Amino acid sequence: MDATLAADLARLPALLDAARDASVEALAGLDARPVVPLRDGPPEPRPLPAHGTGTEAALEDFRTRWEPRLSASAGPRYLGFVTGGATPAALAGDWLTAVHDQNSNSAMDGAGQHLERETVSWLRELFGLTPAHTGTFVSGATMSNTVGLAIAREWLGERLGVSPAQDGVAALGAVRVLSGAPHSSIAKALSVLGLGRAALVPVPTLPGREAVDPAALDRALADTPGPAVVVANAGTVNTVDFDDLRAVAALKDRHDFWLHTDAAFGAFAALSPEHAHLTEGLDASDSVCVDLHKWLNVPYDSAVQFTRRRDLQARVFANAAAYLGPLGADPDLVHLTPENSHRLRALAAWFTLRAYGREGHREIVERDTACARALGELLGRDPALRLLAPVRLNVVCFTLAADPTPDRLAALREAVAAEVFVTPTVLGGTPGLRAAFSNWRTTPADVRRAAEALRAAAKEIA
Secondary structure (H helix, E strand, O other): OOHHHHHHHHOHHHHHHHHHHHHHHHHHOOOOOOOOOOOOOOOOOOOOOOOOOOHHHHHHHHHHHHHHHOOOOOOOOEOOOOOOOOOHHHHHHHHHHHHHOOOOOOHHHOHHHHHHHHHHHHHHHHOOOOOOOEEEEEOOHHHHHHHHHHHHHHHHHHHHOOOHHHHOHHHHOOOOEEEOOOOHHHHHHHHHOOOOHHHEEEOOEOOOOOOEOHHHHHHHHHHOOOOEEEEEEEOOOOOOOEOOHHHHHHHHHOOOEEEEEEOOOHHHHHHOOOOHHHHOOHHHOOEEEEEOOOOOOOOOOOEEEEEOOHHHHHHHHOOOOHHHOOOOOOOOHHHOOOOOOOOOOHHHHHHHHHHHHHHHHHHHHHHHHHHHHHHHHHHHOOOOEEEOOOOOOOEEEEEEOOOOOHHHHHHHHHHOOOOOEOEEEEEOOEEEEEEEOOOOOOOHHHHHHHHHHHHHHHHHHO
């Protein structure tokens, strides 16, 4: 054994203590450190060492050169994208994921995939799905959408008497994927799957909304008879608008289509009695995307993909090798996603669900929603700012009241970066900014700090 590696093994408890101390210090400082540090680019690159100097020196180098450049994305005022954090239980689960280092894909070493199945069953219950839906963990919403649409692709083949998994996507001919306000990952998935970005057919939305117009969707499905795919949205990125999932599913009485619902973070509305009606009809979907490193507050990367047609899922992702085992009636996870190997992502989710249950996670959802509403009210009263949409759940979409150019909005973002991080967008042709609440640490005090910073910067820019 390499001498440095052997020395680290001998000192492993002390090294883990050092990593723990560094972690505790970093987490304790989240509230005080700049949300996004403003620095002049990366440090000078260094060559790969021929002879390492051990974990302790590596930790010191990381803390000196790289840690100060990292954002406080685990903290309460990182409101860009839709970013959660890691609850204490999820963090503990993630540490143990690395400790046990499981590749949880095979029944030949099956404890990991059994734990994943238990976790999936808890998540299914959390979101109000019936046992008709089976689920698998994947790396994020983009992969969840990709897997769901891959199953939809095979369903199209089933309807046409071919198998794209076996015969190739050309066997399908032209494919239509209809959606009102799809996330960008949908087009990316269609590109990856060989269906092409041009397969995505935009359907008109309701006036002033991002929710699809069910009547327009009805007409679009009738325009070109034949099997199609519909992507419904349960929580759009800009305004957290929800398609009427029951109305969309009811169109199956007249049209032949696969219903995939992108509920990346909107599915968590099911936890709040005030907003649960938004997810009614979710169970009618043929496949569902839910991202977990958003509102479940588990570490990156983690999402789940549900479907009613596990048989088609296995047909797409089956991997033929003697050491992987047969498909069987209950396929190993290796036959259900693009990955032959994946870490035991489910453990962090299992820990946080086991630790806090439905009620603990309901409180996070409702507190974040209340925080978003409060920020919307504060910004909406400021003459230098205006809301671009009502605050429906956990996202505040806003802009400068006068001359909201991308450059001026970028200046606003940079001016507040130490206190709050928001991301740019465009809604209805107007450049704007988004503040998305999904972190378990965020409180009304953080809302006040964020609002004060944004209002002061907007006044200066105006």
